[in-house]
Amino acid sequence: MKLYEYLAKGIFRTEGIPLPEGGVAQTPEEALAIAKDIGYPVAIKSQVLAGGRGKAGGIAFANNEMEVINESARILGSELKGLRVGQVLIEEKLKIDKEYYVSITVDNFIKKPIILASSQGGVDIEDVSEEYIVKKVVDMEVGVYPYLGREIARKMGIKGELMNQFSSLVIKMYDLFRKYEAELVEINPLVRSGDKLIALDARLNVDDDALYRHQDLPRIVEGEEWEIKAKALGLSYVQLDGDIAVMANGAGITMATLDLLAIFGGKPANFLDAGGGAAVEPMAKALSLLNDTKPKVIFINIFGGITRCDDVARAIIEVRKSTDFSAPLVIRLTGTREEEAIQLLQENSLSAYKSMEEAARKAVALSKPSSGCSGGR
Amino acid sequence: MKLYEYLAKGIFRTEGIPLPEGGVAQTPEEALAIAKDIGYPVAIKSQVLAGGRGKAGGIAFANNEMEVINESARILGSELKGLRVGQVLIEEKLKIDKEYYVSITVDNFIKKPIILASSQGGVDIEDVSEEYIVKKVVDMEVGVYPYLGREIARKMGIKGELMNQFSSLVIKMYDLFRKYEAELVEINPLVRSGDKLIALDARLNVDDDALYRHQDLPRIVEGEEWEIKAKALGLSYVQLDGDIAVMANGAGITMATLDLLAIFGGKPANFLDAGGGAAVEPMAKALSLLNDTKPKVIFINIFGGITRCDDVARAIIEVRKSTDFSAPLVIRLTGTREEEAIQLLQENSLSAYKSMEEAARKAVALSKPSSGCSGGR
């Protein structure tokens, strides 16, 4: 889960990380009130979960009341990278003497936390040449001590008193990383303004699987309409731009199903992983959701392992009872309790494929304008 | 630093360790008020920093008001193992179904924390046969998890729900051990009373060197008169029962000096380690303190390393200016700035030995009734 900049900054502030003064506003009037408190000039920053806001016009500066009203009005309610801006962060505009980058994440290969830092901040870290990036792996049993911060500072060319400021900052970032079980804690840019290091931006991405231990955090819902609905049902769902709705069991096989449809010339409408051992009820809900997205074809691809094919059949039959399927169903079922499932389907005038590829070909065929026949084999 | 039982229990309680109800009293009237709150029978426990209070008569039980008054009056103000009893802990007297032992300390050889536990509690753990003692070393980087507590419980014969209680208790003890940088966290006996495990006694010894990080803890002063005075001066001092006052620099050489005096037939009055690099002022204070103890002889044995012999000479001369030495001084000085020191002493009509053994023989001779001559060579 990604936190909005202003939420991340709220947490950074409680940890004692130096930040610009500021406040969050939902209307130009609120923005103005905050700006008055801070004094001019101010920065007006759109609060959306996307990078590169500056280039996209999501960050503005204002030197007086008129500019605050105009710019915050422009940004609030606008769309930035497909995301509606509901809030702006109003902050003092600092004098920037130098921009740095610093983050803590995990190196998936080494399987340990890693601190990344650079003297070339304010830009996308991927665009920074390797020689300007300092990397330090953290042993979780040891943690981060000031010397590690000083060592990073040294390699970034930060000296003297700033070295200690940087070191203290890195320790606080690591404390946040651990305390909030973060996937990413990032400051970009970290700026030197006079003799102070200040976090101009703040990112905090928290592990979804650990959220249950962080009841104090707000729950940020991200994504498009169907993704949010699917997430509320506990499903792993990604919206795509095709017309064949897909449900499979397991992330790998769901991806393979999408690939197969694409290879056969079809266009998948979504990724929906019903999971490894879903029962009748969740599966029925998933199917209803797919139906609601009004695809041209619904393709169900189940290899029964823990998932029992008869449960899948029951889920299909249950949904059919309460809803009309708006699109033809293509069903592929094999594995655990396959025969019981086939019988159940037949009793309800449905049929299923045994082969994933045959089924995929059929789904693609049904999605094409030329073919107008109804579901089933 | 050892904490009184009632203080240790206060800390145990904040950690959630189950304890008998109770309160601390300085007078029989206070004791009575607490007993009334709790209900009879109650235990009356002397609060002194010594083990084996029960055998020594420092623990009593009372079934009614009269007994509370009488027993608390008897214990309060009495002497227990040479220690005055200033406070009693009044506690509910529990039904005891079984007594266990559990502690966390450090194994000096393995150099790691160790959990010791036994199904034979309530007695001195040294008297328990090895086969009844469960030992588990703790990796500080891993810490203590419930499985470790369960594993210890299993080996102690604790099963079912009690196993979980025990496991949770051990985790809390370890948390205290780390939080308070303890040398020892001990519960003896830990009792089973019905279906509950309850800490009947509580010990918490905190590392003196870590006390600066624990401003919340009271400072318990322990020891005899001169020891307390010496401690206030920051000196390492132990009262002994002889008549030759000793000051040396370093624990090892101070012990060796005492041994030498004893071997030569003398009786050291104290152990006083002036430390490795003491300056004039602290050394003068130490010397004044020794003089105040009114020994027969004062023996100063300094091997100058970081300690400079001329500083020692200056300290001696300074003390002589303001105080009369009540006893002859025997001085041994060698090492760093030896010559300057000898000259300083000579200017002040003092002299020093170069050999530790010669000096020790002299000090012993001076301490004998037959010899009446004054200090110096």
Add this chain to the structure above:
Amino acid sequence: MAILINKDTRVVVQGITGKQGSFHTREMVNYGTNIVAGVTPGRGGMEIEGITVYDTVAEAVEQRQADASVIFVPAPLAKEAAFEAIYAGIKTIVIVTEHIPFHDTLQIISYTQKNGVVQIGPNTFGICSAGQAKIGIPPNSIFTPGPVGVVSRSGTLTYEIVSNLSTRGIGQTTCLGLGGDRVVGLSFVDILKMFEKDNETRAVVLVGEIGGRQEEDAAIYIKSMTKPVVGYIAGKSAPPGKRMGHAGAIIERGAGGFNSKVESLKQAGVKVAEIPSQVADYIADLLK
């Protein structure tokens, strides 16, 4: 021979009294796995599917000489379960549990690495040495003993491919799921090395997916292998920047993307199947 487990492996089931734990214990026993004990704290003395339950893993090791463990406990308890197994001296741990907090997994991995423990998972279907023993949750019916080693990042997709192999009469030595999480105990390279050394394994199937750089690392090692490898990578049609279920399946800025993986493998001499059923075709050709 197979790798990592065989019919003599003595398995303790952690979380045996739970719904998943008891169901899969029965399935593992049915497959022939030598399940010697179960552990559920506070339930010591019970029996589940004919297996004695102990309070601690240490007791299971002491009483029943367990040397491998499979963890079915809920995600919030998984770290402790893994730590307990390591503490008790278990040398192979299969963590089936999914949705374990990421920082917990990091700590588990750190601890298994320091203790030289083989950690399979988390979020893995487990491991099966065909005809000998299965530790985990894949359907018993799909495996057949034979000469092919299978290593994968996903569950059901692997069942699909293994099932294809078995249907065509191509058996397996060992099939292993690394686990679907962003960080897991073992890598493709770890397992490829074992297959390379295993006398019975004649060819290897590698089932990868987008995200991470594991497949690219595997390709480097495969260049030095004497045994042929057939690959399949899922996620060809996944749009960049979207999560596809597994925490691992994130494509960001091209790194770890489909093409990078397929090209690396092809350059290492791997035959990469375009659709899952081709894997069995390629393997059949190689074993002719």
Add this chain to the structure above:
Amino acid sequence: MAILINKDTRVVVQGITGKQGSFHTREMVNYGTNIVAGVTPGRGGMEIEGITVYDTVAEAVEQRQADASVIFVPAPLAKEAAFEAIYAGIKTIVIVTEHIPFHDTLQIISYTQKNGVVQIGPNTFGICSAGQAKIGIPPNSIFTPGPVGVVSRSGTLTYEIVSNLSTRGIGQTTCLGLGGDRVVGLSFVDILKMFEKDNETRAVVLVGEIGGRQEEDAAIYIKSMTKPVVGYIAGKSAPPGKRMGHAGAIIERGAGGFNSKVESLKQAGVKVAEIPSQVADYIADLLK
């Protein structure tokens, strides 16, 4: 040859700008120790006693190839200093600082052990390979090169004994203080093993004291040594249950008492001196 350090050992002084640090840096330089760098955070670029000061130990290692460190920082900072040295790849650490909180010391030891670092101290006078290099705080004047190895738990008492040796013309290979705290990095046995292997060391002096079981453990090892050992144990007249300065010098219930130590050593063939000056007598006899 000497043990652990010699004239080529490249030493960094942590806490070089402090009063103790700068004083002993001068003394060490005077003795001939190859002090290559100092470290005081925030003071990088300074010079102390002709030695360049760096901000981090890693920089000192990078710039000056330091391989040993001596720590003079105040007790509250000592743990971090030790961790920093280990992190930077230093292989021998001498911790002079006293009164380090006990739990900090436990963590330092755990970390040095896991990284294969030699830890001398805390609360040690350090180590001197006579005529070559001294890392720590003993007076320079007392040492003479020669054939005797000295290992001890106390400081000044060791100076007394070494001084006696030198006065009688008996030189030393290496003299080392384990440290006076309850737990320290090395034990007598660790050092005895090194002296046993060292070609130049012909006899060993062991200076112990009451408390703990180190001397008893040493006695067991000494039985297998080919080189003669002379011992001295301080604390004969100390009353039981009293602390005598060192955290280690606690006698509780007879364990670790004077008699136990002396008897163990004697049984192992050690000549145990009754008074400090006898040590030199015994060694002189042995070397005849």
